[in-house]
Amino acid sequence: MLDIRFVRENPDAVKENIKKKFQEAKLPLVDKVIELDAKNRAVMTEANALRAERNTLSKQVGMLMGQAKKDPSKLAEVEAAKAKVTAQAQRLAELEAEEEKLEGEIRDIMLVIPNMIDLSVPIGPDDSCNVEVQRFGEPVVPEFDIPYHTEIMESFGGIDLDSARRVAGNGFYYLLGDIARLHEAVLAYARDFMIGKGFTYVIPPFMMHGAVVQGVMSFPEMDAMMYKIEGEDLYLIGTSEHTMIGRFVDQIIPEAKLPLTLTSYSPCFRKEKGAHGLEERGVYRIHQFEKQEMIVLCKPEESMDWYEKMWRYSVELFRSLDIPVRQLECCSGDLADLKVKSCDIEAWSPRQKKYFEVCSCSNLGEAQSRRLKIRVKGEDGRNYLPHTLNNTCVAPPRMLIAFLENNLQADGTVKIPEVLRPYMGGKELLVPEAK
Numbered sequence: 328m329l330d331i332r333f334v335r336e337n338p339d340a341v342k343e344n345i346k347k348k349f350q351e352a353k354l355p356l357v358d359k360v361i362e363l364d365a366k367n368r369a370v371m372t373e374a375n376a377l378r379a380e381r382n383t384l385s386k387q388v389g390m391l392m393g394q395a396k397k398d399p400s401k402l403a404e405v406e407a408a409k410a411k412v413t414a415q416a417q418r419l420a421e422l423e424a425e426e427e428k429l430e431g432e433i434r435d436i437m438l439v440i441p442n443m444i445d446l447s448v449p450i451g452p453d454d455s456c457n458v459e460v461q462r463f464g465e466p467v468v469p470e471f472d473i474p475y476h477t478e479i480m481e482s483f484g485g486i487d488l489d490s491a492r493r494v495a496g497n498g499f500y501y502l503l504g505d506i507a508r509l510h511e512a513v514l515a516y517a518r519d520f521m522i523g524k525g526f527t528y529v530i531p532p533f534m535m536h537g538a539v540v541q542g543v544m545s546f547p548e549m550d551a552m553m554y555k556i557e558g559e560d561l562y563l564i565g566t567s568e569h570t571m572i573g574r575f576v577d578q579i580i581p582e583a584k585l586p587l588t589l590t591s592y593s594p595c596f597r598k599e600k601g602a603h604g605l606e607e608r609g610v611y612r613i614h615q616f617e618k619q620e621m622i623v624l625c626k627p628e629e630s631m632d633w634y635e636k637m638w639r640y641s642v643e644l645f646r647s648l649d650i651p652v653r654q655l656e657c658c659s660g661d662l663a664d665l666k667v668k669s670c671d672i673e674a675w676s677p678r679q680k681k682y683f684e685v686c687s688c689s690n691l692g693e694a695q696s697r698r699l700k701i702r703v704k705g706e707d708g709r710n711y712l713p714h715t716l717n718n719t720c721v722a723p724p725r726m727l728i729a730f731l732e733n734n735l736q737a738d739g740t741v742k743i744p745e746v747l748r749p750y751m752g753g754k755e756l757l758v759p760e761a762k
Contacts, residue, residue: 328437328665328697331364344443347659349452353440360436367429374422381415438541441664442694445631448668451658457671458658463642464651466675466682471737473678476728477609480506482739482759486610498599498614502724505757510617510723512750513648513730514592517619517721520644521590526621529591531570534561539573542699545664552597567593568717571622576699582706585713586625586633590720593618610724611683619720624701630690630714634668637718638688641672644720645685647746650733651675653682667692672719674729685726688718 334341338357345353449458480486485506491499502510522528540549540562552565564570571591580587594617610616621640623633638654645652657669669689673682693712695701702710734742741757748754 328694329440329442330697331360331433331437334437334440335361335364340443341440345441347444347448347450348441348662348664349660350441356436356440360433360440363429363433363436367426367433370422370426370429374419374426377415377419377422381412381419384412384415438698439546439664441545441662442667442692444659444662444666445668445690448662449656449658450660452660454658454661456658457661458656460654460656460670462651462653464646464649464675466651466677467733468677468680469735469737473732473735475609475678476611476731479731479735479741480727483741483757484760485509488610495614498612500610500613500724505754506727508751509730509757510727512747513721513723513726514617514619515750516747517644518590518592520647521619521621521640521720524588524640526588526590529567529571529589531564531567531574531591531593533564533570533593535564535570535573536560537562539569539576539699542576543569543572543665543695548663551599554596554598563596564593565597566595566618566717567591567620568622571620572624572695572701572715572717573699575624575701577701579702579704579710580624580713582626582703585703586623586629589622591620591622593620595722609728611728613724616722616724618722621718621720623716624696624713625716626703627693627711627714630692630716631668633716634688634690637716638670638672638686641686641688641718641720645672645674645729648730648734648744649742650729652685655682655684663689665691665694667694674726675733676729677732683729685722685729686719688716690714690716 329341334357338361341357342354345351345357449456451457474482477486477488480502483505485502485504487501487503491501518528534556537560540553544552548565554563556562568591570593571589594615596615599612599614621637623630623637625633642652642654652672652674655671655673657666657671662669667690669687671684672686672688674685675681676683692714695715696712701713701715703713704710731741734744736742736756739759743751743754743756
């Protein structure tokens, strides 16, 4: 969400930004919101002048009433003044209603106009134009065949999709035994990894009010992702970033507390509306999963430094688990409307012989802070909007696909990297069940 003053003063830049995001249908909104803003400021000016006049007149009424007690001839003047005050009150009520209406219309449009993207973002209409920046680790294709990930899990008696389908439908799963333990081990390791980076561990609410939803994400994301609780103003979270940022709604944070560096665990629930792959036998795209997230609130001038740190943390974590990864810069058309800049960390799949997304790191500038009225009180006493950033730390079971494929041995065992062994009871290998 942009500052209306920025739109008013830089309409051409805002339109150019919309074009870069290939959302030309939104171009008329810029002129429309500027027109509404002009009307609203005129209404506010009239209302403020009327309030000042009414205050002056109210004092005169009091004075005239005092005079009328001594001089009854003043009563007519008193009544005329009272009538004028009443008329002013009625007009002021009309202006305030008009102001409320205009502000609502302005906000609705401002929620749709996309955030200004960073100058470094590559331009392109969709994810086919995303740009590989660099690779970390050598992608290896072993001499033996890598089974489909559910086949690997099934060899350990570790997954039951058929029962989950009967219980909840497609997009759900049961994890069992060593695979379930590996799932939790990865989350625990990621938690401690982020704590070791100085982040504070948090378990947030897993539901949130609609106003918070609108504060943290764009309408297309909300429509495609969120599950609403019937009959209540509550939504299931699609990621803990939502309630983690929502925690600071309407708050003024002392500048001395910045940066706020937080890492959160949560289950995540997503409709995956319009997504492909839910019918497939697997856990790549599902309705329910768990995730360790990282979130930062910081000074505006520090946000790009944090952006670099955060995606590099993901690389470091995946490389510690012997998983080759690459950084993929998201192009303009692939950025959600609140994002200033974003990149994906993709893991190597030796079975598919290609990379696939496992982390997404985003700098949202002041968009979420503006929507949720999160402010920081600076040392000079003035308030400003902090920047917010988020990044996936790990999100099993998708992350387990990369882990199992890259650590599978020719005999069907799975190697447990040294950093993960304390979370697996010291195990160095997972051994398939005997058939």
